[in-house]
Amino acid sequence: MASVLVNVPKTAKRGEVIEIKTLIAHPMETGFRAGPNGRLIPRDIITRFTCVYDGAEVFGLTLTPAIAANPFIAFTTVATQSGTLVFRWTGDNGFSVEESASISVE
Numbered sequence: 001m002a003s004v005l006v007n008v009p010k011t012a013k014r015g016e017v018i019e020i021k022t023l024i025a026h027p028m029e030t031g032f033r034a035g036p037n038g039r040l041i042p043r044d045i046i047t048r049f050t051c052v053y054d055g056a057e058v059f060g061l062t063l064t065p066a067i068a069a070n071p072f073i074a075f076t077t078v079a080t081q082s083g084t085l086v087f088r089w090t091g092d093n094g095f096s097v098e099e100s101a102s103i104s105v106e
Contacts, residue, residue, distance in 0.1 A: 002097050006022050017077070020059075021074045024071060029043060032065070052085070083105075
């Protein structure tokens with residue numbers, strides 16, 4: 001299981017723009033780099049990241065081999081109501097990680 005850090009404000013005012021930051025530990029091997037034995041290291045990347053806020057996708061990103069290892073993703077959304085944000089990373093070789101965080105909207 002990959003190590004994930006998610007930074008979501010615990011509280012916000014209704015209508016406030018909030019910044020969300022995520023970091024996931026992943027090697028993001030492109031499939032173009034040679035290993036110590038001279039053979040290509042197989043491709044292993046995260047291909048998709050999504051954030052769902054109370055059932056609606058508020059942010060989505062398609063990643064490519066050009067993304068660095070341990071991708072840091074930051075984005076903003078509007079705090080509409082108290083609820084849960086669900087973050088999902090999917091990729092090659094069946095890779096899938098999900099994390100969630102709650103926010104209280106006043």
